[in-house]
Amino acid sequence: MTEISALLQEDRRFPPSERWRTTANITDPGIYDRALADPEGFWDRFARELEWIAPWDAVLEWNPPHARWFVGGKLNVSANCLDRHVRTARRNKAAIVWEGEPGDRRTLTYWDLFREVSAFANVLKSLGVKRGERVALYLPLVPELAVAMLACARIGAVHSVVFGGFSAESLRDRINDAQAVLLVTADGGYRRGQVVPLKQTADEALAGAPSIKNVIVVQRHAGAPIPVDITEGRDHWYHRLMQHAGSSCEPEAMDAEDMLYILYTSGTTGKPKGIVHTTGGYLVGTYATTKWVFDLKEDDVYWCTADIGWVTGHSYVVYGPLANGATVLMYEGAPDWPHKDRFWEMIDRHGVTVFYTAPTAIRAFMRWGTEWPAKRRLDTLRLLGSVGEPINPEAWIWYHLNIGRERCPIVDTWWQTETGMIMITPLPGVTSTKPGSATRAFPGVAAEIRNAKGERIETGGGLLALTKPWPAMLRGIYGDPDRYLTQYWSRWTDGAYFTGDGARRDEDGFFWLLGRVDDVLNVAGHRLGTMEVESALVDHPTVAEAAVVGRSHEIKGQAVAAFVTLKEGFKPSDALAEALKEHVVRKIGAIARPDQILFSADLPKTRSGKIMRRLLRDIAEGKALGDTSTLADPAVVARLKTQYEEKEG
Numbered sequence: 001m002t003e004i005s006a007l008l009q010e011d012r013r014f015p016p017s018e019r020w021r022t023t024a025n026i027t028d029p030g031i032y033d034r035a036l037a038d039p040e041g042f043w044d045r046f047a048r049e050l051e052w053i054a055p056w057d058a059v060l061e062w063n064p065p066h067a068r069w070f071v072g073g074k075l076n077v078s079a080n081c082l083d084r085h086v087r088t089a090r091r092n093k094a095a096i097v098w099e100g101e102p103g104d105r106r107t108l109t110y111w112d113l114f115r116e117v118s119a120f121a122n123v124l125k126s127l128g129v130k131r132g133e134r135v136a137l138y139l140p141l142v143p144e145l146a147v148a149m150l151a152c153a154r155i156g157a158v159h160s161v162v163f164g165g166f167s168a169e170s171l172r173d174r175i176n177d178a179q180a181v182l183l184v185t186a187d188g189g190y191r192r193g194q195v196v197p198l199k200q201t202a203d204e205a206l207a208g209a210p211s212i213k214n215v216i217v218v219q220r221h222a223g224a225p226i227p228v229d230i231t232e233g234r235d236h237w238y239h240r241l242m243q244h245a246g247s248s249c250e251p252e253a254m255d256a257e258d259m260l261y262i263l264y265t266s267g268t269t270g271k272p273k274g275i276v277h278t279t280g281g282y283l284v285g286t287y288a289t290t291k292w293v294f295d296l297k298e299d300d301v302y303w304c305t306a307d308i309g310w311v312t313g314h315s316y317v318v319y320g321p322l323a324n325g326a327t328v329l330m331y332e333g334a335p336d337w338p339h340k341d342r343f344w345e346m347i348d349r350h351g352v353t354v355f356y357t358a359p360t361a362i363r364a365f366m367r368w369g370t371e372w373p374a375k376r377r378l379d380t381l382r383l384l385g386s387v388g389e390p391i392n393p394e395a396w397i398w399y400h401l402n403i404g405r406e407r408c409p410i411v412d413t414w415w416q417t418e419t420g421m422i423m424i425t426p427l428p429g430v431t432s433t434k435p436g437s438a439t440r441a442f443p444g445v446a447a448e449i450r451n452a453k454g455e456r457i458e459t460g461g462g463l464l465a466l467t468k469p470w471p472a473m474l475r476g477i478y479g480d481p482d483r484y485l486t487q488y489w490s491r492w493t494d495g496a497y498f499t500g501d502g503a504r505r506d507e508d509g510f511f512w513l514l515g516r517v518d519d520v521l522n523v524a525g526h527r528l529g530t531m532e533v534e535s536a537l538v539d540h541p542t543v544a545e546a547a548v549v550g551r552s553h554e555i556k557g558q559a560v561a562a563f564v565t566l567k568e569g570f571k572p573s574d575a576l577a578e579a580l581k582e583h584v585v586r587k588i589g590a591i592a593r594p595d596q597i598l599f600s601a602d603l604p605k606t607r608s609g610k611i612m613r614r615l616l617r618d619i620a621e622g623k624a625l626g627d628t629s630t631l632a633d634p635a636v637v638a639r640l641k642t643q644y645e646e647k648e649g
């Protein structure tokens, strides 16, 4: 097999093979120019492949920064993901092939899923859920999560999925922000052999969430029920309600601009933002990108390993693939359970053809060693994807050699919760890839690099801007129109969208993503605001002040490093550091757990009292300190650096 070092040194390109160039869903390089010349016509053609209850009058109405796509069009997302397929030979095709972590398995055909979604839609209606009302979903990665999302879409309710790893407090804040009327949860789920007691956490959240009138509890494993408290009148078992539910439910005719879902994501303040996605444009954008980027064919077995609690799961586990009538593999648990080859074993067992995962996972696989994938055939795979953070060329090449076996193109897809759909990506039948580059904007999407003056630059580094509206774009931040404007649309004055990412464009016009330029971290492919972690820390009774920065981490990409000043009368100790870490986990969830806590009597501040995170980052990265001339007291940072180095040993 080819050596990693040789491939890296060669600075190689990976052009599509003859087979890919001739058989992919899109093979014509001319598509970029054609889409650029007429983006609305480009999206219009994809929209016509879907099913509409009423046609649109205009593809786009753009009053920056407010877009309306498929104006006047009416459709139902669940009908597009289900009814449209059950009227064809896809009726008996597997829609969801699911494996639980303990090894239990279920397969739902399109017909099964159609019936289950219709029945659950009736259940929601019977509990009084109305069109436009919000429904919170706090579930493990089980088919019922997809069922609940599609059932909401069917009756026009707005779902707000909260990742099962979030704490009670995070769940409560999200429920309250959205004023959700109903919560769907489960007795629990499985992760690394442990039960995750979701209902118990939900009960804690619900103590401060009065908008919730009803709770539906999925029994994760009928053979092994997880003990829960049931509040009479409020809590109902999913399986009981479903016994009495009618299996036919007419899909609501939704306006293209009706809200489909809210998904919370971290920003630069302590409070997560409820990103709003609507119906028509979102479906068109996820449908189109799934079809062309993942090249889905009728016989594919497609596996995106993301949790549905993140946007990747919304767009590329549920809506995009099901709108394409694909067979979707879902797996509940950890990649190293019971062994470090669980993913590779599953790829062989189910004959997975398209596999989409995150660089943090790939780096963990690298660390675990090639012997794990080497034991497996992996010969059904034909296409690999990456998402969530920049993929370092070493990881790209490792993926190419050890998983793709030098046979599968890799699509490195850049996008965000806000963009809803993949924005920068190779097209596997068109693009010659370079390890580490997400390559070019998807046809119809306009991306560019801007310098500090806001000017477009053809090559070199700067801020990544999106200069044209796109169908799956966010329509707002729930309940906070001002933040929508300031966060995304105020950096430039010409109606361009600010991504928050730094990037470089090379001589071939390829984009190389460089990470966030704001106070947002990317820990294991998940977004985390430094302010959120700081708020959690200062909430602890011993903490006077906290500053959080990211530091490079071999597997996670970034890890959380916290600098903490204690209140008078409290002394630093390892035990207190542990207690603070636990406090953050309890406030936010395990993803926010600081790797490191450094106690310090002072934090480096400017003369106006602003904490200089840049210097803390230098310290956390073990770098030479940058300019310290604006500090009120330069000695503080010098002391901190010494202290840090002593601790790191």
Ligand code: WT7
Pocket (backbone or CB within 6 Å): 265, 311, 312, 386, 387, 388, 389, 390, 391, 412, 413, 414, 415, 416, 417, 418, 438, 499, 500, 501, 513, 514, 515, 516, 522, 525, 526, 527
């Ligand atoms: C941020 C968005 C949307 C997928 C899951 C993350 C980073 C995402 C890539 C990539 C380099 C990437 C960016 C972006 N990111 N994909 N292929 N290459 N960076 O969604 O939580 O909304 O985070 O993830 O920094 O802004 P998210």
